[in-house]
Amino acid sequence: MFIEVDGVEKVFDVRRKTGFLKRERRQVRAVDSISFTVARGEMVGYIGPNGAGKSTTIKMLTGILTPSGGRLRVAGIDPSRERTRLAHRIGVVFGQRTTLWWDLPLIDSYRLMHRMYRIPDDRYRENLDRCVELLELGGLLEVPVRQLSLGQRMRGDIAAALLHDPEVLYLDEPTIGLDVISKAKVREFLRELNGERGTTVLLTTHDLQDIEQLCSRVMVIDHGRMVYDGALAGLHEAGGSERILVVDLERELPPIEVGSAARVVKVEGPRQWLAFPAGESAAGLVARVAAEYPLVDLSVREPDIEAVIARMYAEKATA
Amino acid sequence: MGSGRLYAAVAAGGFRRYATYRAATAAGVFTNTVFGIILVYTYLALWDERPHLGGYDQTQAVTYAWLGQALYSTLAIQGGGAEKDLMARIRTGEIAVDLYRPADLQLWWLASDLGRAVFQMLGRGVIPFTFGALFFSMALPQDITTWVAFLVAVALAMIVSFGIRYLAALMMFWLMDDRGVTQTMMILGIFCSGMTLPLNAFPDPFGDIVQSLPWAAQLQMPANVLMGEVSPWHAYAFQAGWAVVLLAAGRLLQSAATRRVVVQGG
Numbered sequence: 006m007f008i009e010v011d012g013v014e015k016v017f018d019v020r021r022k023t024g025f026l027k028r029e030r031r032q033v034r035a036v037d038s039i040s041f042t043v044a045r046g047e048m049v050g051y052i053g054p055n056g057a058g059k060s061t062t063i064k065m066l067t068g069i070l071t072p073s074g075g076r077l078r079v080a081g082i083d084p085s086r087e088r089t090r091l092a093h094r095i096g097v098v099f100g101q102r103t104t105l106w107w108d109l110p111l112i113d114s115y116r117l118m119h120r121m122y123r124i125p126d127d128r129y130r131e132n133l134d135r136c137v138e139l140l141e142l143g144g145l146l147e148v149p150v151r152q153l154s155l156g157q158r159m160r161g162d163i164a165a166a167l168l169h170d171p172e173v174l175y176l177d178e179p180t181i182g183l184d185v186i187s188k189a190k191v192r193e194f195l196r197e198l199n200g201e202r203g204t205t206v207l208l209t210t211h212d213l214q215d216i217e218q219l220c221s222r223v224m225v226i227d228h229g230r231m232v233y234d235g236a237l238a239g240l241h242e243a244g245g246s247e248r249i250l251v252v253d254l255e256r257e258l259p260p261i262e263v264g265s266a267a268r269v270v271k272v273e274g275p276r277q278w279l280a281f282p283a284g285e286s287a288a289g290l291v292a293r294v295a296a297e298y299p300l301v302d303l304s305v306r307e308p309d310i311e312a313v314i315a316r317m318y319a320e321k322a323t324a
Numbered sequence: 325m326g327s328g329r330l331y332a333a334v335a336a337g338g339f340r341r342y343a344t345y346r347a348a349t350a351a352g353v354f355t356n357t358v359f360g361i362i363l364v365y366t367y368l369a370l371w372d373e374r375p376h377l378g379g380y381d382q383t384q385a386v387t388y389a390w391l392g393q394a395l396y397s398t399l400a401i402q403g404g405g406a407e408k409d410l411m412a413r414i415r416t417g418e419i420a421v422d423l424y425r426p427a428d429l430q431l432w433w434l435a436s437d438l439g440r441a442v443f444q445m446l447g448r449g450v451i452p453f454t455f456g457a458l459f460f461s462m463a464l465p466q467d468i469t470t471w472v473a474f475l476v477a478v479a480l481a482m483i484v485s486f487g488i489r490y491l492a493a494l495m496m497f498w499l500m501d502d503r504g505v506t507q508t509m510m511i512l513g514i515f516c517s518g519m520t521l522p523l524n525a526f527p528d529p530f531g532d533i534v535q536s537l538p539w540a541a542q543l544q545m546p547a548n549v550l551m552g553e554v555s556p557w558h559a560y561a562f563q564a565g566w567a568v569v570l571l572a573a574g575r576l577l578q579s580a581a582t583r584r585v586v587v588q589g590g
């Protein structure tokens with residue numbers, strides 16, 4: 006496996022002033038024994054509410070934070086021990102930070118990457134040209150970074166992370182604050198990168214559309230614990246989500262009774278809304294309603310992923 | 325070596341970065357010139373009362389004053405060089421970006437600070453110094469070798485200056501507020517570098533003490549080399565000694581800091 010995370014923990018010691026010269030020591034368990042593996046070429050979404058431990062995980066995977074416990078390997082390397090060696094093989098984008106040189110033109114940062122990663126000249130030129138084309142950076146290379154818009158800067162940062170052909174790209178909220186068009190460009194680029202080049206991608210985001218459009222696998226972390234790891238579709242079952250069957254009857258009737266197969270959540274004249282588990286087929290339910298009630302029309306509404314995740318977060322918080 | 329080119333590029337970036345702030349440079353030139361005039365008249369008055377104070381005559385005192393203004397921002401005597409950026413990066417967590425790169429933190433910041441220093445010497449130092457030389461009588465060497473020896477001493481001073489400020493900046497990994505460190509460094513810098521008064525003008529034993537501290541490597545040594553008050557090799561040995569000690573201490577502190585590093589912020 007390309008990335009191996011086995012029972013990894015990160016505990017922060019937080020000291021807080023509670024009075025004059027008095028300090029309280031508290032431990033924050035930011036990541037609490039999580040395990041997962043990522044194969045080469047996978048594109049995995051990593052989501053969770055604020056403070057769940059996503060950024061902490063990514064920092065440990067880059068080697069800039071040392072885990073408090075557990076075992077971690079990226080390409081067979083222990084990141085915190087051999088940070089510099091690993092650095093040549095990974096690319097990192099922290100959406101809220103920048104690797105670019107603030108006061109200097111964008112191209113200067115790229116020239117620096119060229120030297121820093123010792124990228125062969127032809128590779129550098131090829132990669133730069135490709136990024137410039139796909140991320141539409143052409144007119145921006147001579148512009149000082151501080152004059153770039155957020156979306157332009159983010160695209161500039163993504164290019165900077167890829168010039169040295171990293172095998173894996175960690176993205177921590179790469180679409181934060183971007184408009185619809187910029188988001189679409191970034192997603193399109195990432196899909197290309199993963200599809201054509203086979204770059205492994207680990208993507209953290211609060212925008213579920215990023216995940217829906219890019220990742221077949223998603224990991225959900227909450228309070229430092231992994232609460233889901235699997236296909237995006239499976240989230241519905243794991244989250245206990247429901248689909249809605251909307252039926253139009255011939256006339257106004259009392260709520261439909263079909264036992265435990267479904268429950269009526271709303272009645273409006275001849276139209277009724279029935280909720281049933283998302284993992285179950287609608288066919289049986291439809292047949293039963295059609296046999297027992299004067300059915301005119303029907304439709305099925307798929308659950309909304311946002312609602313599923315929101316419910317998942319909320320459940321964990323109250324549990 | 326490949327990494328030599330990297331750090332050369334970093335230094336060039338540091339140079340160009342400061343070169344973009346034209347208004348700040350112009351304001352700096354103006355301030356250093358005005359301060360130079362004030363300081364020169366203060367020194368002239370003082371040396372009238374106490375001729376040969378610290379072994380300098382009046383023209384040497386005037387030369388020293390202008391040199392202080394010329395090297396003031398070059399050596400970031402009251403702070404405000406690369407260490408200021410580094411402190412901010414540690415405080416905000418931006419340092420994370422520097423840490424996952426395959427580059428050495430200390431060399432990176434040294435290169436960047438040297439680039440800055442060279443720019444400030446040319447951009448902010450040369451004009452006040454030339455102004456001083458034109459309008460006041462100064463004790464300047466006639467031979468090119470002394471000038472070259474002086475420039476070498478300035479280069480070493482840049483490294484010592486960085487060494488001090490790098491240590492201060494790394495404190496930010498443990499402290500969350502930079503004000504204490506910044507202010508202490510500022511006062512020590514101005515006073516112990518001899519910005520207010522040449523260090524040899526201080527009475528002993530205090531004078532002896534400050535002249536053996538690393539700050540003495542910054543302004544005092546290049547000034548003495550320029551005016552032929554010390555043999556260049558003696559000055560270099562003193563400066564290089566401190567440079568090695570400070571950079572080694574910086575390395576130690578850096579590895580302690582990055583081992584226990586807690587990178588701030590999401």
Ligand SMILES: Nc1ncnc2c1ncn2[C@@H]1O[C@H](COP(=O)(O)OP(=O)(O)OP(=O)(O)O)[C@@H](O)[C@H]1O
Pocket residue numbers: 017018019033034035053054055056057058059060061062586587588589590
């Ligand atoms: N340097 C630190 N010192 C102390 N506690 C920290 C530190 N960094 C993170 N934490 C704590 O660890 C937990 C996880 O933080 P982390 O930044 O990993 O969350 P996240 O999932 O990235 O959240 P977000 O979506 O808000 O970015 C939080 O409770 C946070 O307060």
Ligand SMILES: [Mg+2]
Pocket residue numbers: 059060061177590
């Ligand atoms: Mg985060």
